[in-house]
Amino acid sequence: MIALIDCNNFYVSCERVFQPVLIGRPLIVLSNNDGCAISRSNEAKDLGIKMGNAHFMIKDLIQQHNVQIRSSNYALYGDMSQRVMQVIKSFVPKTEVYSIDEIFCDLSELEAYNDLTALGIQIREAVKKYTGIPVTVGIAPTKVLAKMSNKYAKKLTAEIGVHCADTQDLIDCLLRFTPVGDIWGIGSEIEKLLLAKGFKTAADLVNAPEEWVRKTLTVKGQRLLNELKGISSMLFTDERPAKRNIATMRSFGTLLSAKKDIQHALAAHMATCAAKLRKEGTCARKLQVSIETNNYRTQDKQLSHSIVIDLPVATNSTPELIRYAMKALDMIFKEGHNFKKTGVVALDLVPQPNVQMGLFDTVKRSREKKLMKAVDNINVSFRKDTVRYSVQGYSDKWKLQQQHLSNPYTTRFDQLREVS
DNA sequence: TCTGGGGTCCTAGGACCC
DNA sequence: TCTGGGGTCCTAGGACCC
Numbered sequence A: 001m002i003a004l005i006d007c008n009n010f011y012v013s014c015e016r017v018f019q020p021v022l023i024g025r026p027l028i029v030l031s032n033n034d035g036c037a038i039s040r041s042n043e044a045k046d047l048g049i050k051m052g053n054a055h056f057m058i059k060d061l062i063q064q065h066n067v068q069i070r071s072s073n074y075a076l077y078g079d080m081s082q083r084v085m086q087v088i089k090s091f092v093p094k095t096e097v098y099s100i101d102e103i104f105c106d107l108s109e110l111e112a113y114n115d116l117t118a119l120g121i122q123i124r125e126a127v128k129k130y131t132g133i134p135v136t137v138g139i140a141p142t143k144v145l146a147k148m149s150n151k152y153a154k155k156l157t158a159e160i161g162v163h164c165a166d167t168q169d170l171i172d173c174l175l176r177f178t179p180v181g182d183i184w185g186i187g188s189e190i191e192k193l194l195l196a197k198g199f200k201t202a203a204d205l206v207n208a209p210e211e212w213v214r215k216t217l218t219v220k221g222q223r224l225l226n227e228l229k230g231i232s233s234m235l236f237t238d239e240r241p242a243k244r245n246i247a248t249m250r251s252f253g254t255l256l257s258a259k260k261d262i263q264h265a266l267a268a269h270m271a272t273c274a275a276k277l278r279k280e281g282t283c284a285r286k287l288q289v290s291i292e293t294n295n296y297r298t299q300d301k302q303l304s305h306s307i308v309i310d311l312p313v314a315t316n317s318t319p320e321l322i323r324y325a326m327k328a329l330d331m332i333f334k335e336g337h338n339f340k341k342t343g344v345v346a347l348d349l350v351p352q353p354n355v356q357m358g359l360f361d362t363v364k365r366s367r368e369k370k371l372m373k374a375v376d377n378i379n380v381s382f383r384k385d386t387v388r389y390s391v392q393g394y395s396d397k398w399k400l401q402q403q404h405l406s407n408p409y410t411t412r413f414d415q416l417r418e419v420s
Numbered sequence B, C: 001t002c003t004g005g006g007g008t009c010c011t012a013g014g015a016c017c018c
Helices: A010-018 A042-046 A055-064 A074-089 A116-131 A143-156 A168-177 A188-196 A202-206 A210-228 A259-280 A318-332 A365-381
Strands: A002-007 A027-030 A037-040 A068-071 A095-099 A102-106 A135-140 A162-164 A246-256 A282-293 A304-315 A339-351
Touching (some): A002 A116, A002 A143, A027 A042, A037 A042, A074 A102, A074 A116, A116 A135, A116 A162, A135 A143, A143 A162, A143 A168, A168 A202, A188 A210, A202 A210, A246 A259, A246 A282, A259 A282, A259 A318, A259 A339, A282 A318, A304 A318, A318 A339, A318 A365
Antiparallel strands (some): A002 A102, A027 A037, A282 A339
């Protein structure tokens, strides 16, 4: 049996832990740049605010119902996530962290617990007690069914917060309850296709001819069908696989058209991305640089360009990568556009010790490695960008809008809460 | 007039996830 | 005025090989 445990309205719940006055009130957390709603309290959901609704389009609703707003505070959410996961891991040895607010648990070795619902309740109470975050537990024989069971618990057994589908009858009930579009792995495109063919719920899909599923939904559909039938077809991986790509991209706080401004932003993103590479212990063999205009602005000339360049020697050195990023930007930049976003993706990653040196390479790599280490140490000990490259500039033009940011309560000493 | 049949590797783009 | 930022996996099709 597998459990999927996820945090309820995670970002909203994190804000509420440190500002209890927000409990019981409609609250939303906005995406970067305060663009759109990405986490909603139940009260906000009841007002009709949808995932991804643009902030400026729901301003009336917000004012009318005094909806509370927070900018996203990833330092806080990341740290709270680790605490939640740590509590759960103390109950279950074999787990797989799936996202910032979700974790799969392999319960097959926990035979001591013949009552898995009771275990779920116990975990839920512990997480709440030690972190203040409410979670929901869905239990079933496969990952896809566990996801389904979790959704079921949210809708039908919210007070308990746990649902365990451990008999065929209960699984059949889950399947009948779940619309095809709510199945994990079925997005809007495939949902359309399935509805057109008359499949309304997971129970309809589970009886679909295998041949047809294989042909129209390819191997992913085939695996999904197996999982629905209770046959595990998705790997359970204890350890996090090495990342294949590392990306850093951001919208600007305002539209920019001068190349210089975009160079500043791109250099800053490249520096952030390079630091992520070093933290991961990998080097990039390829670099993708992209620029985009705002495609919601129909009055603007649109441009969305990206280019991938090969690096002669795989690297994670900030100055070297910035040089290549600037060169790539030269190749794709065009005057006369209002740009909204730029970013980089480090591709084709290799573990640092496996980097193949170049025969004609002139970069002093061991010296640069030491320098990067010193820079990282300073920027971790003090604050991001304490040491940085001048090409990042000093302008704030491209910086994010974050008008409703809460404090990083758990990651900065000067922000620790006092308890009296 | 008329031009094969295997392979591999890589990339772009789509679909999905949170 | 104003619409996020990461990721993964899969397939089709092109380029290339003999």
